[in-house]
Amino acid sequence: MHDSAPAPVMTDVARLAGVSHQTVSRVVNGSPHVSTPTRNKVLAAMEQLGYRRNAVARALATRRSGTLGVITFDTVLHGPVTTLYGVEQAAGALGLGVSIAVVDRVSSDAVMRALTRLEDQSVEGVIALATQEDAVRALTAGLRALPAIFVGGLAGAAAAGATAVGTDQLDGAQAATRHLLEFGHRTVHHLAGPQDWLDSRWRVEGWRAALHAAGAPEPPLVEGDWSARSGYCGMRAMLAADPALTAVFAANDQMALGALRALDEAGRRVPEDVSVVGFDDVPEAEFFRPPLTTVRQHFAEAGQRAVHLLLDLIRPQESPADATPPPLVPTELVVRRSSGPAAR
Amino acid sequence: MHDSAPAPVMTDVARLAGVSHQTVSRVVNGSPHVSTPTRNKVLAAMEQLGYRRNAVARALATRRSGTLGVITFDTVLHGPVTTLYGVEQAAGALGLGVSIAVVDRVSSDAVMRALTRLEDQSVEGVIALATQEDAVRALTAGLRALPAIFVGGLAGAAAAGATAVGTDQLDGAQAATRHLLEFGHRTVHHLAGPQDWLDSRWRVEGWRAALHAAGAPEPPLVEGDWSARSGYCGMRAMLAADPALTAVFAANDQMALGALRALDEAGRRVPEDVSVVGFDDVPEAEFFRPPLTTVRQHFAEAGQRAVHLLLDLIRPQESPADATPPPLVPTELVVRRSSGPAAR
């Protein structure tokens, strides 16, 4: 399994093809200044030797590592993970590598350490998947010469002077809330995500905006931490505070799952007594009981756009006519059975 | 944000400290052959200039990139993702970087492409998180000089001549099955995972072993693909085939969720009429209705062990007394309300 013969290098190919190593380099890099017969000779030699360009040497000579860094938060949330895959896919298609750094808890310190780790791997740019307020601050402060893109918390990050790409949280939350309002619910309660996450703040904004537009009263916010447990606890608290509530918009599907459970325990039927809407559309949402109405986010798409945007920052000359993608990814309301008309 | 002054290099530090660049190198690498005053001068100069060693140059000179590669499958499954985080954490603690390659579908081809991508990034070793049979085959065939560790599908990978680490699937599945049997169920049906995954084959083995040990009949296997949907469909099929079944062991929690839904639709109560046990213990399992009895896997732990095992392969001399961790991570049965006594 471990062969001992050293991997062939450019000089080996050059010798075999009877040209200089620079000519081999030209062929490898697709330079037009190589005659067809020479190119073929080189190609044949490469093939014969099984030559593969040494990325490290190339990186040293060009001062470009061809690697992007991704900073992500350590909770296994559907969003960040799917985005990560989108990033890797897009990067792979462009011939770029992806290094990751997982931040175990959100503190400027942890973020800085993650950043340092990526810098030490000579990444050319960073995509940050954890858009808590602190993280954004720490990153914008800590990034030295590194370009970065934030995924999520769009406008918030933009305000901090950074480039961002993300789902249109505002619109998605508005759509969810409006959907419930249109069913005749007097108002919609909101099980919010952690308020240090920019994403969840935008969802609150959207919810609030839809409420106000409809002239509906704004019930007090209950804050969770994205977990099903927090949705469960939050729902119980809400129910205790306002037993008459009829519609709940949860900041993500996990929290909605917890809410569903709490409602069941309290003897409330969904959607007959209380309607529930989630956010994200995780693959399981369709199999919750009842199937969850939710707002689908296209995380992988966001990840792909992030890569293109980042490439734009790193190599402005290389992203030509095919314009950079718009940073705002639209959402999609997926109506299932957990939402319905208000009981009368 | 983008400063223009080039980053200081070793020579800059050397000049400032009044020593040769090699002495700086010695300090950076913790060589004992540097006098304390000299070391302090160098350290001060490094501090003053904000020197950071260039990992690429070091990699070129030492022929070691300090980077591990992880190959993972593109489904957002709880296991692989958590393992990935465990890998990153352990690698980070050892000063190693982590590059990822996501395989979009399982074919030898896709696996080979992912492998090539990692090789091109000069990773020193590979940790494969996708232990489908094909993937193992493709990897063991495709790895040239690269050491690799497989996570999951333990004995299967070992049989293929590769080193592996993973959860004790056999034992976990046996425990789950036995748990149901002990409740007095005549037998236990199994909603299996995709049979090209080594993990799910081991779960089948464990289930089968427990059944045989108890002298229980072995119902036909229903195969899914890890998704809630497949659990739902599989459960319906099972119910159609054997309306009298009373206990189901699902290969993972998502499939169990689908099964729960199918049982509900069929008017079967859980656990009064039918008991359900899952596998993995995803964070949401506790909030399924009813809370799911399941087998907890310690994925992050498996990831960490994989890193240490891989390091052993890469740098045998460096992992000393503190023995390599055992490759088999134990599981833990978490009993919740979805399992109970057989109805009489």
Added chain:
DNA sequence: ACAAACCTTGTTAGCGCTAACAATGTGAGC
């Protein structure tokens, strides 16, 4: 036919670091 413009190839000099060896200086041992 002759020079200016190529096109093609080769030569040289790094990128920033480490490995190997050489060259000091110091104290111990005879």
Added chain:
DNA sequence: GCTCACATTGTTAGCGCTAACAAGGTTTGT
């Protein structure tokens, strides 16, 4: 005092690649 061992430092030569320039050969225009 002189040699030997050793600790400390410096010098040199790469790692495998690309960038920049140089050097031929072939066109082309007039």
